[in-house]
Amino acid sequence: MFKIALCQLWVTSDKERNIVHARKAIEEAANKGAQLVLLPEIWNSPYSNDSFPVYAEDIDAGGDASPSTAMLSELSRNLQITIVGGSIPERSGDKLYNTCCVFGTDGKLKAKHRKIHLFDIDIPGQMTFKESLTLTAGDSPTIVDTGRIGIGICYDIQFQELAMLYAARGAHLLCYPGAFNMVTGPLHWELIQRARAADGQVVQRGIHPRSASNTLTLNPEMGRLTWFGVHNWQLFVATCSPARDTNASYVAWGHSSLVGPFGEVIATTEHEEAIIIEEIDYSLIDQRRTFLPFQKQRRGDLYQLVDVQRRNTELTK
Numbered sequence: 001m002f003k004i005a006l007c008q009l010w011v012t013s014d015k016e017r018n019i020v021h022a023r024k025a026i027e028e029a030a031n032k033g034a035q036l037v038l039l040p041e042i043w044n045s046p047y048s049n050d051s052f053p054v055y056a057e058d059i060d061a062g063g064d065a066s067p068s069t070a071m072l073s074e075l076s077r078n079l080q081i082t083i084v085g086g087s088i089p090e091r092s093g094d095k096l097y098n099t100c101c102v103f104g105t106d107g108k109l110k111a112k113h114r115k116i117h118l119f120d121i122d123i124p125g126q127m128t129f130k131e132s133l134t135l136t137a138g139d140s141p142t143i144v145d146t147g148r149i150g151i152g153i154c155y156d157i158q159f160q161e162l163a164m165l166y167a168a169r170g171a172h173l174l175c176y177p178g179a180f181n182m183v184t185g186p187l188h189w190e191l192i193q194r195a196r197a198a199d200g201q202v203v204q205r206g207i208h209p210r211s212a213s214n215t216l217t218l219n220p221e222m223g224r225l226t227w228f229g230v231h232n233w234q235l236f237v238a239t240c241s242p243a244r245d246t247n248a249s250y251v252a253w254g255h256s257s258l259v260g261p262f263g264e265v266i267a268t269t270e271h272e273e274a275i276i277i278e279e280i281d282y283s284l285i286d287q288r289r290t291f292l293p294f295q296k297q298r299r300g301d302l303y304q305l306v307d308v309q310r311r312n313t314e315l316t317k
């Protein structure tokens with residue numbers, strides 16, 4: 001059991017002010033007992049293609065080149081907490097990414113997730129955004145081993161396979177810093193979080209029971225690997241949005257939330273600034289799996305998910 005804080009922050013065009021503001025929110029959350037703090041997507045900069053290149057930091061260079069992550073590292077060490085640092089625009093060589101850094105209680109960078117699915121949508125007359133005009137997509141799923149935490153950034157949540165992959169790798173909690181908008185927010189934000197929490201059912205590497213009775217045909221593409229065996233792994237999902245600024249060019253939906261492994265909304269908020277602090281009890285995951293024993297019922301002989309990254313690693317061994 002531990003306490004998580006979701007800091008729904010008001011973000012301005014003043015980067016220094018945004019950093020000071022995030023610092024205060026993290027300190028307040030830690031003072032109230034949070035051991036894990038989650039920040040919003042793009043919390044040090046306005047969310048716009050014009051701003052990303054201007055506010056981007058060289059995270060790998062650290063120090064003065066990345067004041068935002070320097071602050072997160074310092075605080076995680078001083079306060080002895082884990083920080084899933086929302087996301088900031090990252091500059092790496094001539095590329096820009098939308099990047100989430102995770103700092104452990106020793107202040108060290110434990111993981112860096114670059115948004116895998118860029119937010120390129122066009123709903124005529126309602127919502128058009130094209131992150132790919134300035135940003136490059138990351139190419140790696142990110143799981144923080146120590147905390148069993150899978151990381152995605154906003155639009156990444158739309159892709160169920162990523163959540164399933166994290167569940168397959170042992171994640172108990174998925175953290176999505178995210179800034180949904182006023183069109184898709186009301187429709188999808190809560191729906192998708194609850195779905196990701198409840199449907200984290202995965203096919204895991206192993207032998208499916210039916211293979212013993214020869215009713216299973218191996219996919220030849222998979223060679224000697226047997227990617228069968230079925231688990232369902234409902235888990236916790238935490239999201240954190242910027243607060244809503246109706247004067248901004250991109251207006252965020254807000255409604256940061258924590259969802260439990262039954263798909264239940266444990267805590268949520270409206271669109272103003274807020275710090276949600278709530279307890280996460282991983283033992284609920286086992287209980288939920290017992291209540292709904294999908295793992296015994298799933299037809300792994302008919303459909304399956306392949307962890308491409310892991311399969312490719314094994315094939316090259």
Ligand SMILES: NC(=O)CCC(=O)C(=O)O
Binds near residue numbers: 154156
């Ligand atoms: N910043 C984002 O990725 C927004 C994603 C979003 O609004 C959606 O509908 O998905």
